[in-house]
Amino acid sequence: MTSPLTALVNIISSNVQSLEGAYAKAETPFPSLDDPFRPTLLDFDPSLAETRNLIVAAAAQLLATVRSPIEMLQDYAPGMYWTATLGFVVDVNVPDILKDAGPQGLHVKEISAINGIDPSYLSRILRFLATRHVFKEVTPDVFANNRLSSLLQKTKSVEEIKADPVGRFDGAPLASFISAFADESLKSCAHFSDMLQNPSKAAAAFNIALNTEAKMWDWYEEPGNEWRARRFTAAMTGGADRFPSEIFTNGIGGKDLQEGDVVVDVGGSVGSAVLPMYKAFPHLKFVVQDLAKQVIAAEGFWKEHAPEAVPSGRVKLQAHDFFTPQPVKGAAVYFLRVVIHDWPDHDAKKILQHLRDAAAPSSKLVIFDSLAVHTCEDPSANPATVQKAPYPLLANLGIAGAGFNTSLDIQMMNVFNGKERTEKDFKELGNATGWKFESLTPGLLPTFTFSAA
Structure with missing residues (x-):
């Protein structure tokens, strides 16, 4: 039998060829990570979804296999800083400020002059994100939007955002979604383990973190949360649009x-x-x-x-x-x-x-x-609704097939005590x-x- 490493490399290689072939046939260049996101029909072509998923699943499993397990855990443990830094750049409008700067980007001092954040903070946070392929560091301390960070932009200009802070997320579902994760969700995470070990303390970790007995929906109705309610509406309005x-x-x-x-x-x-x-x-x-x-x-x-x-x-x-x-x-x-x-x-x-x-x-x-799909094969599942993953991939294709779903499951547990x-x-x-x-x-x-x- 082919070794797991070789099998993973073969999955990546064959599906990359298929993906590049589809773009070549359509006479469309494959998108660069360095450029802002400009959607094409191929980006959402359902016939390519499995191809992309297999590449991502195999690449993630290959990384987990060959990388030192110590390094993997060292990378996983501070994962809250992904959320915190993404939320921060959305809150202080960095992607919006960079929108008109083009590929040459702006120095952190120029960004600071617009949003008032210390350039040193901006430099370190943007470098953290650019290291993870969100933003591009063009030259030292000069950053530009790329394929990922451009999706963090709101629909309004920086001037309009400042003039209407309550409605700043209108029409921007992804920015709304990320801001909410970095707000009430991240605050709730601090009480996550405590709540699961002592479930009688509150309905969910959210309730401990925000010191409320209300469900999140009712909490949004309370004075001072008007902008959060509006942000939630913006996120949910885009919910159907994703499908x-x-x-x-x-x-x-x-x-x-x-x-x-x-x-x-x-x-x-x-x-x-x-x-x-x-x-x-x-x-x-x-x-x-x-x-x-x-x-x-x-x-x-x-x-x-x-x-x-x-x-x-x-x-x-x-x-x-x-x-x-x-x-x-x-x-x-x-x-x-x-x-x-x-x-x-x-x-x-x-x-x-x-x-x-x-x-x-x-x-x-x-x-x-x-x-929700198990990481191993489920004998009770209807074969017609579950596609068998190729060796040696996880049955649910790992982060490619169930990454967001399993994250959402933990989010539901954290905020509502809900579940996938x-x-x-x-x-x-x-x-x-x-x-x-x-x-x-x-x-x-x-x-x-x-x-x-």
């Missing part, structure tokens, strides 16, 4: 629904996942439900993207707490997009039970959420609340379909 709209339109089975059937987006934020459904299925009606503050934000979203939708009655924006009885009875479809993972099992069951109590015999429940779930976990939730599991459609965002039992 092809076909996931949602196909997931609800809209073509098979009848004229006037109602589809309810439960905990839908502003309803960004409903927008492609609204456009694809003119014969259907939609209800977007969330807490009152999100509904206010949703009004602006729909006025911008489909101003006729709400006045026509085809889209209804409804303030609703999904821990209370569902007001829309007998809908054709109730769906939850990246909601259930926010909650521990006992709360998730309450949410699904309220939907089951409101459902008609023909109602469907559709859950769009992450699928396996196929078995979802089936058990359904069985406990009167929903019969029908199918799992794997993909970038898996779709779990249930019928009323």
Whole structure:
């Protein structure tokens, strides 16, 4: 049998050839890490997703195999500084300041003159990030945006950001996401181990860190957190945009629904996942439900993207707490997009039970959420939903296949005591609340379909 090292190198080599071949065929140069991110169709081509994942999985496993285990652990342990430094540069607008500087970049003294941060701090933090391929150090203490750091930019100018600090993250989902991780999530991490060892102390580490009994959503409603609530809305508005709209339109089975059937987006934020459904299925009606503050934000979203939708009655924006009885009875479809993972099992069951109590015999429940996959082969998993990884890769392809998912699982544990779930976990939730599991459609965002039992 081929040695693990040789097998890993072969996976990298063969898939790099395939990737370069695809770009050559399209007469498109492969993107340089040194240049700002300028998306092309190939960047999001689903036919290349597996190729990229295999390269990343093999490269990461090769690194873990050949590097000294001491060095690996020394690199892992201070991982909180990745989060802290990314959050810092977003907070003080470094990527935005560098946006107009071009490839020649700016000296840290020039950056300091704009954001007021000590040049020595800027130099060290930017060098830490550039060492990890976020930003490029062009010449000593001169930094420019690169492929990664350019994605940290906000949509507003530095002057506009300073003039409207509460709305500084509007339209910038990735910057919002990173800022939140470096804010309440990083603060909560300091209490992570203590909370897990003493779970009766609080609902989650978040509650200890922020000295509150409130869930994060309710905490956002408190005075002084207006900008955090708005940042969360910006992050979630981009949540649906990260996924092809076909996931949602196909997931609800809209073509098979009848004229006037109602589809309810439960905990839908502003309803960004409903927008492609609204456009694809003119014969259907939609209800977007969330807490009152999100509904206010949703009004602006729909006025911008489909101003006729709400006045026509085809889209209804409804303030609703999904821990209370569902007001829309007998809908054709109730769906939850990246909601259930926010909650521990006992709360998730309450949410699904309220939907089951409101459902008609023909109602469907559709859950769009992450699928947790074991690092080893799972004999209980449906072979049709799990692709076998090539030797010697981990069954879930490591950081390439489950890196973000496993990080998100820890985030859910840290902030909400929520969880990412396996196929078995979802089936058990359904069985406990009167929903019969029908199918799992794997993909970038898996779709779990249930019928009323």
